[in-house]
Amino acid sequence: MTTTRIAIAGLGAIGKTLAKRIAGGTIPGTTLACVASGDAAKARAWLDSEGITAPVVELAAFPDHADLAVECAPSAIIEEICGPMLKAGKTVMVLSCGALLPRPQIIELAKAHGGQIIVPTGALLGLDAVTAAAEGTIHSVKMTTRKPPRGLIGAPYLIEKGLDMDKITAPTLIFSGSAREAAKGFPANVNVAVALSLAGIGPDRTTIDIWADPSVTRNCHEIEVDADSAKLSLRIENIPSENPKTGRITALSVIAALRKLRAPLRVGT
Numbered sequence: 428m429t430t431t432r433i434a435i436a437g438l439g440a441i442g443k444t445l446a447k448r449i450a451g452g453t454i455p456g457t458t459l460a461c462v463a464s465g466d467a468a469k470a471r472a473w474l475d476s477e478g479i480t481a482p483v484v485e486l487a488a489f490p491d492h493a494d495l496a497v498e499c500a501p502s503a504i505i506e507e508i509c510g511p512m513l514k515a516g517k518t519v520m521v522l523s524c525g526a527l528l529p530r531p532q533i534i535e536l537a538k539a540h541g542g543q544i545i546v547p548t549g550a551l552l553g554l555d556a557v558t559a560a561a562e563g564t565i566h567s568v569k570m571t572t573r574k575p576p577r578g579l580i581g582a583p584y585l586i587e588k589g590l591d592m593d594k595i596t597a598p599t600l601i602f603s604g605s606a607r608e609a610a611k612g613f614p615a616n617v618n619v620a621v622a623l624s625l626a627g628i629g630p631d632r633t634t635i636d637i638w639a640d641p642s643v644t645r646n647c648h649e650i651e652v653d654a655d656s657a658k659l660s661l662r663i664e665n666i667p668s669e670n671p672k673t674g675r676i677t678a679l680s681v682i683a684a685l686r687k688l689r690a691p692l693r694v695g696t
């Protein structure tokens with residue numbers, strides 16, 4: 428069996444989990460080909476400490492090493508990660524999917540060169556049902572996100588509005604708007620809303636309320652979908668990873684998606 432050679436861009440909460448699982452041989456038909464990091468020396472030291480021999484390379488060199496790159500890095504560098512792979516007609520699995528919205532040229536690159544962008548379900552649920560419903564008519568998609576205030580710190584929207592998360596003592600609605608506006612204001616917090624919108628009725632018609640809620644310890648997402656085929660109400664409570672903004676399930680979703688690439692029995696759309 429040929430193997431899919433995987434590159435990882437970003438060795439943070441998601442990337443480290445992926446690197447350990449892929450290099451550990453737990454996903455049949457995959458090998459860890461290389462990684463890229465903001466700090467190559469630190470990445471090398473961590474890989475060595477884990478006994479992982481994959482090289483640390485520049486993002487531009489990914490297509491020389493890999494068939495598929497997983498983007499799990501700061502959203503601002505999405506184009507540097509996707510560009511070289513897509514120009515080479517290869518595949519990129521994108522976690523910072525909110526960053527795709529203001530950069531439609533990335534999707535055009537995939538189209539022009541026969542590459543593919545995969546947005547995994549990530550920290551969300553129900554994208555199988557939403558993509559199915561979108562083959563019929565979806566009337567509305569509404570999401571509500573509740574996060575511990577510290578899981579929202581640093582968002583540009585909060586800085587612009589002067590909202591201090593350390594001062595939140597009761598559940599507070601801090602944002603209500605479209606998935607597109609939410610992705611702009613919270614680029615590291617609500618990629619899930621963008622994934623939902625891309626699966627369903629798009630970033631302008633998908634709405635989201637974001638609550639800073641000191642009474643929750645998990646990143647909680649609720650989805651309400653009204654379609655001509657079904658009504659869906661879904662809820663997930665994500666246990667934060669070492670990065671409080673990111674649910675632990677996100678890396679596991681990527682692993683499940685990688686496993687599905689070649690599985691003899693594939694379950695779910």
Ligand SMILES: NC(=O)C1=CN([C@@H]2O[C@H](COP(=O)(O)OP(=O)(O)OC[C@H]3O[C@@H](n4cnc5c(N)ncnc54)[C@H](O)[C@@H]3O)[C@@H](O)[C@H]2O)C=CC1
Pocket residue numbers: 436437438439440441442463464465466498499500501502504521522523524548549550551614615616618619622670672673674677
């Ligand atoms: N789609 C989804 O459901 C979810 C998406 N995300 C998104 O996934 C991305 C990664 O999340 P985490 O692993 O939690 O972030 P993280 O902050 O823990 O890790 C990001 C890593 O990228 C590294 N990095 C910085 N500059 C780099 C460069 N030039 N090249 C390569 N790596 C570089 C940083 O050093 C850091 O280790 C974020 O954009 C986050 O918003 C997170 C959770 C869910």
Ligand SMILES: O=C([O-])CC(=O)C(=O)O
Pocket residue numbers: 550615616617618619620646647665672673674675677
């Ligand atoms: O969407 C994101 O970027 C992260 C998130 O909400 C989660 O992990 O629950």
